[in-house]
Amino acid sequence: MAVKRPANGLKFPAPFLASRRRGGVLWKAVGAEVASHVEREWFGSGPHRLILAFPRPEGLAARPHDPRPNDPARGLKILSGTLALDGGTVRIGADGDPFDTASPSRRFAVALHRFDWLPDLIAAGPDGARRALRLIDDWRRVFGKWNAFSWSAECLERRVFHLACAAKALAQEGSDAEIADLLMDLARQGRHLIEIAKFPERVLERAVVAALAGCVLAGKPGERLIDKGLKVVARHIDLMVLPDGGHATRSPEAGVELLFDLLTLDDALGQRGRPSPEALSRAIDRLSTAARFFTLGDGHLAAFHGGEAIEQRRIAAALAHDDAGPRPLNVAPHSGYHKMIGGSLEVIADAGRPPLGPLSVAACAQPAAVEIVCAKDRLITSCGWSPEAAGAHAFRLSDAASTVSVGDGSAGRPLSGFRARTLGPWLVDGATKVEVKRHDDVGGVWLDIVHDGWRHVGLTHARRLFLDAVNDELRGEDSLVPLAADPGAAQGPRRYLPFAVRFHLHPEARASIARDGRSVLIRGPNNIGWWLRNDAVDVEIAPSAHFDHGLARKAGQIVLKSQARPEVGAKIRWKLTRAEG
Known part of the structure; x- marks a missing residue:
C-alpha cells in the first residue's frame, strides 16, 4: 500500500490521506452552506432592499457597445410571438408574458432571467425596444424586488450586462415612468451584484459588469458603482488573466467571453471620460493574444475545460479591435497548452x-x-x-x-x-x-x-x-x-x-x-x-x-x-x- 511520510516521521496509508482530503472538502461545503444561508436571508431582507435603493439614479450617461454578434432575425421571431432560448422554445404570442409561463427546462429559465433575448430584440429596431420594455415590466412585476433564483449570481450577472448595454436604446422608446423604473432596476441590481460572494471563480466578471452599470448611470450614483467595481477588478484581474493571456480556469472560451466584457467596459469608461486602468488594458492585450493562440486552423476555438469550439464570427468579433495584433507563440506556458x-x-x-x-x-x-x-x-x-x-x-x-x-x-x-x-x-x-x-x-x-x-x-x-x-x-x-x-x-x-x-x-x-x-x-x-x-x-x-x-x-x-x-x-x-x- 502506498504511504506518505510526514515531517514527524509517522506513516499514513494513502486511503487515509485521501479521506482527510475528502473531509476537508466536506467542511468547506458545510461552511459554504452556512454562509450561503446567511447571505440569502440578508439579501432578501427589507433593510438590504432599502440600502440598494439609495442613492437614487440621476439619469443615463454612457451607451456601451458589446462587440458580441447579435441576431436581428431572432428578435423578429420574438416580435412574432416565439421565444427560442437555450433549452427550448415557448410560444407566447405578440403580447404574452414568458415569466408567467412554465419554462420547458432549467436552462431555458436561466437564459430567460438573464435577459439573453434582449440584445437580439434591441437589434430588431424600435419595435423590438418597445417589446423589450414590456417584457422587462413583466419581469419587474413579479421578480423586481427579490427572488432567490432570479437574483442569483447565475442570472444576475448577465442580466445587468444586457440591461446596461441596452439602456439607452430602451430609453429612446420609453416613457418617463419606464425610464425611471429602468434606471432603478440597473442601480439596484448593479449594487447587489458587487456584494455577491458566492461563486468566487466569477468575481472578476461580476465586478466588470457592476462597473459597466456604473458607467451607464449618470452622476454620483454611477461614479460610486464604477469605483467599487474597479477596486475589485484591480484586485483580481492579474489573478484571473494569466501572463500568457489564458483564463485561470484554463477554459479558452472563458477567456474570449471575458475579453468581450473588458472591451465593453473599456468603451464605456472612455465615454465617461475616465481612462481605463493599466491592468485592464494589459489584460485586453493578453486575452487577445490568447484568443489567437486558441483559434485553430478551421477558424474555431479549441474546446477544453468547459469551453466549446465557438464559431468563427464570434472570434472575429472579439479580435476586430486589433486585427494587426502580434502573432502568438506555439506555447502558452502559464495556461498549460502546446x-x-x-x-x-x-x-x-x-x-x-x-x-x-x-x-x-x-x-x-x-x-x-x-x-x-x-x-x-x-x-x-x-x-x-x-x-x-x-x-x-x-x-x-x-x-x-x-x-x-x-x-x-x-x-x-x-x-x-x-x-x-x-x-x-x-x-x-x-x-x-x-x-x-x-x-x-x-x-x-x-x-x-x-x-x-x-x-x-x-x-x-x-x-x-x-x-x-x-x-x-x-x-x-x-x-x-x-x-x-x-x-x-x-x-x-x-x-x-x-x-x-x-x-x-x-x-x-x-x-x-x-x-x-x-x-x-x-x-x-x-x-x-x-x-x-x-x-x-x-x-x-x-x-x-x-x-x-x-x-x-x-x-x-x-x-x-x-x-x-x-x-x-x-x-x-x-x-x-x-x-x-
Missing part, C-alpha cells in the same frame, strides 16, 4: 494540470488531451462539454476526450451530492503533477507529456507526440508506466486493466475500419482522407457526442484498445498520415 504546426496538420495539446477548487467548476479530467486539425478540417476533438449542457458531468471524465482512459475510471472526477450543491461541481482527484518537454527543429516538433492522473491505479501516463513536417504526419505513443518499480512484481499473480487511446471525431468527420481490422480511414468536410494506423490489440468505432451551445450532436470515436499490467505497464503506438489520392 501547439504543433507543420504542413497541413495542426495539433493543440493540454499539457497542464487541471485548475483547483472554485476555478475547477467546469474543468475536465482529461490530461494530455489533443485536438487535431487536418487540412483545415477538425477531425479529432473532444466531446466539447460546457456548463450549458446542464447535468451532463459524465462528459467531464477522461473517456470523453482524445486521451487515454484506464478501465472504467477517470483521471479525476467532479464533486456530487451535498458538496457539489454547496461548493459547485469542483473537479477533485485530478492530475497533480504534469511534466512537459518540447523540442522544435526544421524537421518537426517533439512533445512529451507525463502526468500522474492515474496514480490511483498505480500508473503514470506518458504521451509522446512527433509532428513530422517533412512527411506531413503525426506519430504518437501512449505509455502507461508503473509509479513504483518492483523487480518482483512481474513474477507475481497477473492482473490486467483494460486501457484505451480514444480519438473523438468531430460531428462532420466520418471514419471506417480497413480490411486489416486495425487501420482507420478518417474523412472530414473537405473529403481529404487520413489514415490512423496503430498497433493496438483491438480497434473499434463507437458512438459519441459533441456539444454545440449545450446541445449534443451525434458523433463517433475511434477506440484503440489494449490491456496493461499495473506492475509492468503497456503502450499503444499510432500514426496519422494523409491517404494518397
Whole structure:
C-alpha cells in the first residue's frame, strides 16, 4: 500500500490521506452552506432592499457597445410571438408574458432571467425596444424586488450586462415612468451584484459588469458603482488573466467571453471620460493574444475545460479591435497548452494540470488531451462539454476526450451530492503533477507529456507526440508506466486493466475500419482522407457526442484498445498520415 511520510516521521496509508482530503472538502461545503444561508436571508431582507435603493439614479450617461454578434432575425421571431432560448422554445404570442409561463427546462429559465433575448430584440429596431420594455415590466412585476433564483449570481450577472448595454436604446422608446423604473432596476441590481460572494471563480466578471452599470448611470450614483467595481477588478484581474493571456480556469472560451466584457467596459469608461486602468488594458492585450493562440486552423476555438469550439464570427468579433495584433507563440506556458504546426496538420495539446477548487467548476479530467486539425478540417476533438449542457458531468471524465482512459475510471472526477450543491461541481482527484518537454527543429516538433492522473491505479501516463513536417504526419505513443518499480512484481499473480487511446471525431468527420481490422480511414468536410494506423490489440468505432451551445450532436470515436499490467505497464503506438489520392 502506498504511504506518505510526514515531517514527524509517522506513516499514513494513502486511503487515509485521501479521506482527510475528502473531509476537508466536506467542511468547506458545510461552511459554504452556512454562509450561503446567511447571505440569502440578508439579501432578501427589507433593510438590504432599502440600502440598494439609495442613492437614487440621476439619469443615463454612457451607451456601451458589446462587440458580441447579435441576431436581428431572432428578435423578429420574438416580435412574432416565439421565444427560442437555450433549452427550448415557448410560444407566447405578440403580447404574452414568458415569466408567467412554465419554462420547458432549467436552462431555458436561466437564459430567460438573464435577459439573453434582449440584445437580439434591441437589434430588431424600435419595435423590438418597445417589446423589450414590456417584457422587462413583466419581469419587474413579479421578480423586481427579490427572488432567490432570479437574483442569483447565475442570472444576475448577465442580466445587468444586457440591461446596461441596452439602456439607452430602451430609453429612446420609453416613457418617463419606464425610464425611471429602468434606471432603478440597473442601480439596484448593479449594487447587489458587487456584494455577491458566492461563486468566487466569477468575481472578476461580476465586478466588470457592476462597473459597466456604473458607467451607464449618470452622476454620483454611477461614479460610486464604477469605483467599487474597479477596486475589485484591480484586485483580481492579474489573478484571473494569466501572463500568457489564458483564463485561470484554463477554459479558452472563458477567456474570449471575458475579453468581450473588458472591451465593453473599456468603451464605456472612455465615454465617461475616465481612462481605463493599466491592468485592464494589459489584460485586453493578453486575452487577445490568447484568443489567437486558441483559434485553430478551421477558424474555431479549441474546446477544453468547459469551453466549446465557438464559431468563427464570434472570434472575429472579439479580435476586430486589433486585427494587426502580434502573432502568438506555439506555447502558452502559464495556461498549460502546446501547439504543433507543420504542413497541413495542426495539433493543440493540454499539457497542464487541471485548475483547483472554485476555478475547477467546469474543468475536465482529461490530461494530455489533443485536438487535431487536418487540412483545415477538425477531425479529432473532444466531446466539447460546457456548463450549458446542464447535468451532463459524465462528459467531464477522461473517456470523453482524445486521451487515454484506464478501465472504467477517470483521471479525476467532479464533486456530487451535498458538496457539489454547496461548493459547485469542483473537479477533485485530478492530475497533480504534469511534466512537459518540447523540442522544435526544421524537421518537426517533439512533445512529451507525463502526468500522474492515474496514480490511483498505480500508473503514470506518458504521451509522446512527433509532428513530422517533412512527411506531413503525426506519430504518437501512449505509455502507461508503473509509479513504483518492483523487480518482483512481474513474477507475481497477473492482473490486467483494460486501457484505451480514444480519438473523438468531430460531428462532420466520418471514419471506417480497413480490411486489416486495425487501420482507420478518417474523412472530414473537405473529403481529404487520413489514415490512423496503430498497433493496438483491438480497434473499434463507437458512438459519441459533441456539444454545440449545450446541445449534443451525434458523433463517433475511434477506440484503440489494449490491456496493461499495473506492475509492468503497456503502450499503444499510432500514426496519422494523409491517404494518397
